[in-house]
Amino acid sequence: MPSENSSTATSAATPVLAVSDLTRSFGPRRAVAGVSFTLLPGECLALFGPNGAGKTTLLRVLAGLLKPTSGNARVSGIELPGGALARGQVGLISHHTMLYEALSPRENVAFAARLYGIRDASARVDDALRRMAMIERADAPVRSLSRGMQQRVSIARAMVHSPRLVLADEPYSGLDESGARSLTALLEELRSAGTAIVIVTHNLVEGLALATRAAVMKAGKFVRTDAAERIDRGSYAVTYREALAAGG
């Protein structure tokens, strides 16, 4: 099942992300094998799948960190890898924090903000850190923070430039309950404001809480996709297992 289109209700809007028959190979192995989907402003795709399904590779291609082997992906109409203009619209959250341990959260987020062209960044930086409840530890070295706190700073770093597309790879990794709530609230707010989100997670509950669509990925392919109105959140775990079994 290679492709899935967005709901017809919003089909007139320009997609934030349009992926067409995207493939990424490492030698003979196809980590992503002909994936197609579009995301309109305010849509959130929750991507589930077992380890090695190709979810992280897909996100790395969409973030411009890997080149597609074939097919294409467009962010706001710009084909990837589309240089600074495309990368400037994406916020990447990874299970790696992507932070400099010797610098403070404030310095890390300010550095990111300036890379994204925000010259007078201090208010934006403080706001992003406040949103993730890290303002009180904003000047401590990152290395002195717990793993969960580092993940909060990493999320603040990814959001400081108000991206049009958020790519979140296991964003709840290391977060405590309060951190997870803050993140969900932040992503929900961004989605309501028109940000498109792709979230990769093993946690069905957290993923489905935000999703307007859910997809199950296996061996590089989408083996099932569901629109939000078709998702029975109570029994999705069964649906997920069935999709994996049926997907070969």
Place this chain on the structure above:
Amino acid sequence: MADILYTSWLIARKDLAIEFRTRSAFFSAVVFALLALAIFYYAWDPTAVTATDLAPGVLWVIFTFSGLLGLHRSFGVEMSDRAIDGLLASPASREAIFLGKALANLIFVAAVQLVAIPALVLFYNLPLTSIAGPLIAIAALAAIGLVAVGTLFSAMAVNTRLAELLLPMLALPFFVPIVTAAAQATAKLLSGRPVVEISAWLKLLVAFDLVFVVACTVAFPFTVED
């Protein structure tokens, strides 16, 4: 162009702030330079070789190997928790990343030289005050070439298992023209020859710098893009 320079400065400033906080590479390089100077000094027989004959070789050997310590660190700091992904996923151009890294490395190498050269003068009792200007020019030109080549190879080597070995193996052959020109020019200066006699070596260093700064800047994106 202004954007590239601004982003380069941001990256250089970030790298220098990290080095200022940790001081790990700087102290390693300075301690290495001073220890190497001391070893060369105690192995030296002043009745066989004069200080002005020996000092240029010592200076540029130390300069090369202490520089490698800083160059190895340059991309090492990016690998911790994949900070490099944040950098590459940002709108910063690959050329700006290279130039920023190279600028931070240049300042690092200059700071090590600021300690190593006066120490060399003390150890070998060299008459450097009269040739300080030309020597600074040689040091600056040599540092630019070394940093351009070394930054590129640091980016290539950092993802390998044998990065500490691979960086010197890749970079040292390219350092030979720099070290040769710098050592020859320094030797002429120390032996009291006029500055005009070193102009050919200076031109060689300038040409090397121009070629390798441009070539390495152009080649760098291919080392970080998959």
